[in-house]
Amino acid sequence: MMLRARSALSASSLRPALRQTPVAWLVYTPACRSFHASRARVATLASPRMWAAGAVALGAAALLSLNSVASDSPSQSPALLGTESTGPDGIPIATNWIQDPQKPLLVVLGSGWGATSLLKELEPGAYNTLVISPTNYFLFTPLLPEATTGTVETRSLMESIRRICQRVRATYFEAHAYDVDVQRKLVLVEVDDSIADQAVKRRFYVPYDRLVVAVGAQNNTFGIPGVSENCNFLKSIKDARAIRAKMMDLFEHAALPTTTEAERKKFLSFVVAGGGPTGVEYAAELSDFLHEDLIKFFPDLVRNDVSITVIQSADHILNTYSKAISEFAEQKFKRQSINVVTNARVTRVNSDTIEYKLKKPQAGGPESIELPYGMCVWSTGIGMKPITKRLTSSISEQKNSKALLVDTRLRLLGGAGVYALGDCATIETPQMLKLVNEHYQKTGRDLWSYGEFKEVADELVERYPQTAVHLGQCTPEDFEKLDLDHNGRLDRDEIKKWLDDVNNHLTSLAPTAQVASQQGAYLAHQLNQLSLIPRETWDHYENTKLKPFRYRHFGSFSYVGHDNAVLDLQNVWSSVGHINGVGAYFLWRGAYLSEQVSLRTRALIGFDWVKKQLFGRDITRS
Structure with a gap:
């Protein structure tokens, strides 16, 4: 005892x-x-x-x-957080993430295509690297439309950003980058501490030597009333889950005996605002889901009450693709009973109706139309996020109202040590006339021979790679077309006409995963080289040794339903131009599998596709 x-x-x-x-x-x-x-x-x-x-x-x-x-002492202790010093307004500066004080500090904002591509190519241990993003995963956005119907599971499209950071020995903070002080080289970070203390937001600064802004963009409502309140978007994993849950809600409500015929038709009216790749792929996936899976459980509803409408402001859907592809997609949609309304501009979105105005109304027909809907998916463009707006307003060199302006090496104009890439950035318009005037001053000649013309054209392409498509090879035949008076020389007026023609055909790079991925890999290569030389020589080395970013287009895919896809190759393989049908569908799937960031997501997506073929899509509401 x-x-x-x-x-x-x-x-x-x-x-x-x-x-x-x-x-x-x-x-x-x-x-x-x-x-x-x-x-x-x-x-x-x-x-x-x-x-x-x-x-x-x-x-x-x-x-x-x-x-x-x-x-495990309280997290607000500045000493333990490495926040011994303070920045503006007494906000602490966090330094606990710095592993080697002798190495430069690299801060990456975002966890999307650009940031992930950079992290995959960055040399491990070359920098003290910190990633800041409110989402702790990378999302494979091209397959989001498939996630709305259960063709693939949402988890299959996500890869932990911490797993990606581990390879490069980077630290990750799940937080929002609120603002950037480009003068002091500090990022103001905001943390939502609602879990620990409701409605409390803590802030701290993070120092950097090099900053990469890859925060992406947000949905653009163009100021149209009711869009934010009544539409579903398709840009995040939460959006895909919300669409999937709402769709099943609508079918279950429509199947109730108390639902009238008018209510059924309204509930099962699906409207897609925007005929770009995302809108088209969602409409195609929805049609597949209806006719391959839901028809087995709601046969009368699918046959008699369901309608899908795509509203597009341009003349055709997929208007950035070749005309042949647009026409092929429209024919496919017609066979699937998907109604395509072109040359229409949405004017208002109410809680159960959408109003749009026809640019070219039929004779005697209405100009404005009000269409009832059960769900409206908005997919018509992107806009700036709050942090990019703050950066634009605080830097005088930033004159673009839609994205951050960067030079051909992706350096932010007016922001020393800052890069921007992906959807949040756009490359500045080439200063071609300035280069031509420099050539005039250097040679003292106003008339150019073919040799001088070719020399200037090659220099333009080297300095501004985005002009390569329009300047072409600058052959003698091109020179003859520009030589309007056929005297074997180009005068100032003829050269100005040539430059104006090139400028009119120049367009910004599309906000696609392909562009952001290439920019991230390019910037990682540049940063790897900078890490090998003294910091005081970085700017000079970038200007003299590092080549500008050059985008290489490998084609554009889009799924159009019933195991058919389109592949636009007009700027890649001109002799082919495009590939349509089942062949393009298998190329599309193979390409997306190869682009996965890990073997894990590649296997999960492959299993999801096999599972869908064997058992069909899941129709439960989740």
């Missing part, structure tokens, strides 16, 4: 200390349960040797408790 009392006393006396740390409590709790459940066995097996072993174990637990208590 005395032995049992001593043992119980020892355990109870240690309980408060052990409870101070989760780790020690995990060690202590099973031992206590075992002890109280078998006290008689403990008494009989007790011996001096066992008491010694017990003393060692309890001593180790106590040490573990003390160490854990020391390491």
Whole structure:
């Protein structure tokens, strides 16, 4: 009895200390349960040797408790967070993520295509690297339309950003980058601490030597009333889940005996605002889901009450693709009973109707139309995020109202040490006339021979790679077309006409995953080279040694339904131009599998496609 009392006393006396740390409590709790459940066995097996072993174990637990208590102190302690210094307004500067003070500081904002591509190509350990993003995963956005119907599961499209950071030995903070102080080289970070303390937002600064802004863009409503309140978007994993849940809600409500015929038709009217790749692929996926899966469970509803309408402001859907592809997609949609309304501009979105105005109304027909809907998916463009708006307003060189302006090396205009890439950035318009005037001053000649014309054209392409498509090879035949007076020389007026023609055909790079991925890989290569030389020489080295970014287009895919896809190759393989049908569908799937960031997501997506073929799509609401 005395032995049992001593043992119980020892355990109870240690309980408060052990409870101070989760780790020690995990060690202590099973031992206590075992002890109280078998006290008689403990008494009989007790011996001096066992008491010694017990003393060692309890001593180790106590040490573990003390160490854990020391390491688990409150997170707001500036010393433990490495925030000994403060920035503007007394906000602390976080330095706890800096692993080697001798290495430069690289901060990456975002976890999308541009940021992920950069992290995959960055040399491990070359920088003290910090990634800041409110989403702790990379999302394979091209397959989001498939996630809305269950062709692929949402988890299959996501890869942990911490797993990606691990390869390059980078630190990750799940937080919002609120603003950038380009003068002090500080990023203001905002953390939503609603889990710990409701409605409290903590802020801290992060220093950098090089900053990469790859925050992407947000949906653009163009100021149309009711869009934000009544439409579903398709840009994030939450959007895809919301669309999937709402779609099944509408079908279940339409199947109830209390639902009238008018209500059924309204509930099952699906409207897609925007005829670009995302809108077209969502409409195609929805049509497949209806006619391959839901028709088995809601046959009368699918045959009699469902309608799909795509509203497009241009003359054709997929208007950035070749005309042949647009016409092929429209024919496919017609066979699938998808109504395509072109040359129409949405004017208002109400809670259950959408209003649009026809640019070319039929004779005697209405100009404005109001269409009832159960769900409206808005997919008509992108706009700037709050942080990019703040950057634009704080830097005088930023004159673009739609994206951050960068030079051909992706450096932010007016922001030393800052790069921007992906959807949030656009490359500045080439200063071609300035280069031509420099050539005039250098040579002192106003008339150019073919050799001088070719020399200037090659220099333009080298300095501004985006002009390569329009300047072509600058053959003698091109020179003859520009030589309007056929005197074998180009005068200033003829050269100006040539430059104006090139400028009129220049367009910004499309905000696609392909562009952002190439920009991220390019910037990683540049940063790898900079890490090998002294920091004071970086700017000079970038200007003289590093080549400008050059985008290489590999074609554009779009799924159009019923195992058919389109592949636009007009700027890649001119002799082919495009590929349509089932062949393009298999190329599309193979390309998307090869573009996965990990073997894990590649396997998951492949399994999802096989599962869909064997068992169909899941129709439960999740």
